[in-house]
Amino acid sequence: MDLPSFMQRAADGVYAIDTGFQREGFDAACLLVQDGRAAFVDAGTNFAVPRLLAALDVLGIAREAVEMVIPTHVHLDHAGGVGLLMQELPAATLWAHPRGARHLIDPRVLWQGALAVYGEEEMNRSYGRLVPVDASRVRTTEDGMELRLAGRVLRVLDTPGHARHHHCLWDETSGGVFTGDTFGLSYREFDVAGKAWIFPTSTPVQFEPDALKESVLRIAALHPQRLYLTHFACVSDVPRLTALFLSILDAMVALGRGLPDSPERHEELKAGLFEIYLASLRQHGCAMTDSEIHSLLEMDLELNAQGMGVWLEKEAKQNISKN
Template sequence: MTNTPQDLGFGVSLIDLQESGEKGRTGAYIVRGESKTALIEVGSSHAAQTILDNIAAMGLQPTDIDYVIVTHIHLDHSGGVGYILPQFPNATVVCHPRAARHLIDPTRLIAGASAVYGEDLERIFGTILPVPEERVLALADGETLDLGGRTLTFYDTPGHARHHCSIHDSGSEGIFTGDTVSIRYVPELTGWDFACLFPSTSPSEFDRDAVFQTVERLQKLHAKRIYHTHFGVTEPATYAFERTLKTVADYDAFSREMFRPGLPWEDLAERIREYIRADLAEHGHHVHDLSGIELDIRLNAQGMLFVLEKEHAKQNQ
């Protein structure tokens, strides 16, 4: 076994999926109620054995998993669902209503990911298999799961993607926010001696206004903590909300200032690097090496340009 689960208290445990050998990038969570147990996020199929090993380390059997929940269908969150599901014979896959058909038939999902990752798709995300339709439960906004002594409430939270849900857990007074309320970068990944939050604006459905509306809505739940898929816990939750609002507004502002049709994404990526270094310096962290988050910087630049090119095209029809 490559690692062990981290007990976060409140019946929640964090599994470091160590995708591509990277510690602290992507996590899955085990949430235990009095009668049922949920696994939130699965990563790619490469993470399947890590999940099974960690479940065993917690004294659980695969038959103890009642729900496999994915916040959205980007492959670093849900790519391995169809692959690992046969190991969980009692589990129902729970997702956003917009996500269900893509889990059942991932053809378009794979095609879209191939456009971004090209020949590296299988190397990065492994085998992507369909989920049997009878094992998929799509929960609409406000619907719930009862784990026994704690309730998971699902909220429609677009901004990062239109097929994104966030899950409020009454047992921990926390919210599992996927990629909607920033990425939490930790020392295990970056090599820095601090954690920090920056937004995810990756292709192709990033929506600034939807992010603002989602954060405003989640703030009203008065949660105490945020459980990020990437990676770990932010307390208090108010910090994650405030940080997301500020950095998304900043990314949008400097991207619009720079934009011109045909702008190379590399130019915007360099501007994002400048922003991150300046922002960290403002908080007393003088960092030059951004290699641990370079992939996200590139995707964020591409995502912002996708939005602005689309806006430009619409305005010039």
């Protein structure tokens, strides 16, 4: 079957759908299909919903055959479109992390939190108004529980570190984990000789590096053949990517703890993060110019520096309280 340009077959019964958020090749939702039944993992923003519905049409799946919508966490590039999507899927149940479910039922706090980071103009341009989900259609997950799609098992993994409201899904059938943002970001522009490059994301406001390391090691211990990343699509060679992820995470932590708390720290974090990523990419064999690399990573540098700043402030307060 020929697929439209915004869809790719990631594995057996797993399709990555480019949501078109920010740019092509940046943000993906996944559609899982088993024996004519379906589930979405992540949903992008409101503006992604037409593509998600079109993917169903391409595969000949009725709206009523979608049983579950499962956002990995409630950041808006993953869950901003779930309310609008649920309106189109009359038989679907929304499965959310217990820390995030209430924000999908009543998204006002979620909206205000994102508004503080992005501003109203960007919120309207990139996300649109959030649509609440009827509480009767929402269920919460627990670590280790199993969700079933036509007998296909998805095991829930509680994976804090990027956000405390983050869970991942282990699909043993395809040997893959739907990782959301826990296992970082991997843009296809940085692939070299078929090998992916990956790096952690520390976007505001719940970046916790120790918890993140534990979550990544827990995923790696499953020995998955592949990872389904929201940013972006499917990657394999998981042992190598695990080592790369952890090495960059350690470097990010060392950078943050080595900088004094000053008005210049945010800009110093951005500059330091770029040096870390650039050195890693050069070692990876990336031949892009520095400016091309910086352009692709510009938004991540800003958001990761913001998130690290929040983490460093929390850590400083904890150290004061201990003393």
